[in-house]
Amino acid sequence: MELVLEAEALGKRYGRSWALRDCTLRLPAGRVAALVGPNGAGKSTLLHLAVGLLRPDAGAVRVFDQVPYGNTALLAEIGFVAxxxxxYRELTAEELVTMGGKLNRRWDADLARRRLAQLGIAPGKPVGKLSGGQRAQVALALALAKRPRLLLLDEPVASLDPLARREFMQSLMGSVAESGTTVLLSSHILGDLERVCDYLIVLHSAEVKLAGPVEDLLDRHRQLIGPRRVDDTPIAGVAAVVKASHTDRQSTLLVRADGDPIDPSWTVRDVTLEDLILAHLTDGGSARASHEAWGVPA
Structure with a gap:
């Protein structure tokens, strides 16, 4: 299995605060990976470390088995949309495409122009006068024109309306399908991620809480519903309880299964990607605040 991105006990500190701490993960080639977490979780820091804009304060990060910081040769393999x-808002899309050709040794100007034409983006109009969705599409076209092996996207659709988000994601997936580029996409929009991503990395409080193929993670987790649980007695078939909520008569648990049959006294349900992410980001008293941060009713 080829690894595109590897982090081992990776950390970055600003003053006394750790923006990222003890981050260990492996991203296989060919994946479209979702990088999720609340504000301040360290998502942008991880992407900046991966692209070489920051130097680690602890641990190590490698991209295509190379250290990215100060590695200008590696930049040709990475596309980044911050x-x-x-x-440059005063430049036109065509001028940006031309400039990209002068700054990158591997540059597919025809691809960028073709994508912009398909999207109906005027090549001679200053990008500062384009809509937010159109500017995002220009940035994506420029990143893809590098023909990168790894594409890093930092909240590229956060400020877009639902239609513009859908068009951006459709455009992204079409390009990835053609090129086989590995993508690491940071976003708060869980619905978008569920439709397009096959790998998940959850960051919370500067640490990795969960990482792996989406299909495997969903297969290993279940929701259990049963009578009010009054103690921590082990449940057959359950490796760990990730999140628990209770009423006077009923308990609802999101658990990691161990592969054995689950105690039949519990009602067992599959979980969605949203269920899984929110469970790993919330606990007891902080659940409501974390749900609201994600735009999901508690």
Missing amino acids: QDTPL
């Missing part, structure tokens, strides 16, 4: 899709 948060808020920063572009």
Whole structure:
């Protein structure tokens, strides 16, 4: 299995606060990976470390088995769309495509122009006068024109309306299907991620809480509903309780199964990706605040 991104006890500190701490993960090639977590979880920091914009304060990060910081040769293999899709707003899309060809040794200007034409984006209009969705599409077209082996996207659709988000994600998936590029996509929009991503990395409080193929993670987790649980007696077939909520008469548990049959006294249900993410990001007293941060009613 080829690994595109590897982090081992990776950490980055700003002053006395750790933006990322003890981050260990492996991202296999060919995946479209969701990087999720609340604000301040360390998502942007991880992406900036992976692209070489930051130097680690602890541990190590490698991209294609190379250290990214200060490695200009590695930049040719990485496409990066930063948060808020920063572009030279006074330049036109065509001027940005031309400039990209002068700055990158491997550049597919025809691909960028073809994508922009398919989306109806005027090549001679300053990008500062385009809509937010159009600017995001220009930034994606420029990143893909590098023909990167790894594409890093930091909240590229956060400020877009639902239609623009859908068009962006459809455009992204079409390009990935053609090129086989590995994608690491940071986003708060869980519905979008569930439709397009096959790998999940959950960050919370600067640490990795969960990582792996979506299908495997969903297969290993279940929701149990049964009579009010009054103690921590082990449940047959359950490796760990991730989250528990209780009423006077009933308990609802999200658990990690161990592969054996689950105690038949519990009603067993499958979980969604949203269920899984929120369970690993919330616990007891902090559940309501964390749900609201994700735009999901508690």
